[in-house]
Amino acid sequence: MKKKLRLTALLLTLTMSCSLLAGCGANKAPSDSVPEAPADSGSAAPAEESSSGERTLLADGNTYASGLPIVNEKVTFRIARGKNPLDSSTDTNEKPIMKLMEEATNIHIEWIDIPTGEGQKEQLSILLSTDMPDAFMGMVDPSDIMKDYASFVPLNDMMEQYAPNIKETYDKTNGEA
Numbered sequence: 001m002k003k004k005l006r007l008t009a010l011l012l013t014l015t016m017s018c019s020l021l022a023g024c025g026a027n028k029a030p031s032d033s034v035p036e037a038p039a040d041s042g043s044a045a046p047a048e049e050s051s052s053g054e055r056t057l058l059a060d061g062n063t064y065a066s067g068l069p070i071v072n073e074k075v076t077f078r079i080a081r082g083k084n085p086l087d088s089s090t091d092t093n094e095k096p097i098m099k100l101m102e103e104a105t106n107i108h109i110e111w112i113d114i115p116t117g118e119g120q121k122e123q124l125s126i127l128l129s130t131d132m133p134d135a136f137m138g139m140v141d142p143s144d145i146m147k148d149y150a151s152f153v154p155l156n157d158m159m160e161q162y163a164p165n166i167k168e169t170y171d172k173t174n175g176e177a
Contacts, residue, residue: 098111
């Protein structure tokens with residue numbers, strides 16, 4: 001159950017990161033559609049296609065409306081995460097699941113591992129004040145957000161629009177539904 005919850009959280013983070021930063025690229029004229037990328041493994045969900053077999057791009061010109069890969073041209077995001085002291089792997093970037101997700105989505109994530117436990121708050125403070133990543137997986141509490149409120153983007157409305165199933169699960173888990 002914990003693995004499923006972690007995977008769900010990771011996929012939500014990827015989706016929201018893409019949604020948040022989709023407009024940060026070069027200012028290009030969006031095209032209505034592009035030819036569908038060839039399916040390499042068959043594990044990707046089918047994308048919405050027009051009658052001519054083309055997938056629909058959103059206004060940013062790089063993000064697909066549905067299906068995999070999520071973006072047409074590869075993008076990179078930096079995400080900080082708390083690394084459990086019992087995790088004996090050396091680097092999150094080298095985990096096979098991360099490589100599979102990158103191949104499926106066309107999104108490269110540069111993981112910033114911050115060991116949990118003693119010293120995590122200090123490392124997090126340095127990261128928040130100097131070289132803020134695109135997203136955090138956990139670790140940040142409300143007091144951290146209030147210290148630099150303008151640097152954080154509220155995701156409430158985006159969750160309803162782009163991740164209704166995740167929001168529903170979150171609401172049920174927290175007794176709000």
